[in-house]
Amino acid sequence: MDEIKNKIRDIADFPEPGILFKDITPLMQSPVLLRQAVELLIAPYRNANITAVAGMEARGFIFGSLAASMLGVGFIPLRKPGKLPHTTHKVEYQLEYGETSLEIHTDAVGENDNILIVDDVLATGGTAKASCELIQLLGGNVVACVFLMELTALNGRSLLTNFNVHSVIQY
Numbered sequence: 001m002d003e004i005k006n007k008i009r010d011i012a013d014f015p016e017p018g019i020l021f022k023d024i025t026p027l028m029q030s031p032v033l034l035r036q037a038v039e040l041l042i043a044p045y046r047n048a049n050i051t052a053v054a055g056m057e058a059r060g061f062i063f064g065s066l067a068a069s070m071l072g073v074g075f076i077p078l079r080k081p082g083k084l085p086h087t088t089h090k091v092e093y094q095l096e097y098g099e100t101s102l103e104i105h106t107d108a109v110g111e112n113d114n115i116l117i118v119d120d121v122l123a124t125g126g127t128a129k130a131s132c133e134l135i136q137l138l139g140g141n142v143v144a145c146v147f148l149m150e151l152t153a154l155n156g157r158s159l160l161t162n163f164n165v166h167s168v169i170q171y
Helices: 002-006 031-045 059-071 126-137
Strands: 009-012 020-023 052-056 074-078 088-095 098-105 114-122 141-150 165-170
Touching (some): 002 165, 031 059, 031 141, 059 074, 088 126, 098 126, 114 126
Parallel strands (some): 052 114, 141 165
Antiparallel strands (some): 088 098
16 A cells, blocks of 8 residues: 555645645556556455446546456446537536536446446545436446545545545545
């Protein structure tokens, strides 16, 4: 675990002054540690009858695709508006500094599918909550939301009290 944590570097004042960004690029450059990180993400849910993994744009695509491959299931992209080519559902949500939305293809989730939601970081929880709403809108079950990192001071878990939440590293 310490090896994984040591591969995540701090970048001060990115993307704006006052923000301490957790850069996962060095971790992704190590195939051994990247695999270990994804294994730790999915370990509690290996036997949870997961039928698909959903990941949020963009770093959730990286960890979500790897998790789906390791679990032997498909991957569902949750994207910013206008990026998916087929019919979509959209959920709008609040950010610290405005409003945005996520979309999903209307045929991405089947009734009673068991979905694992994956992203790199849990911060304020808005994106994760919107992801859960999209899955439920299509009749899927959110088994859990899993994150490589959790920024505990931002209390993102408070928006996810109805869901299982797992994070590998907490800051």
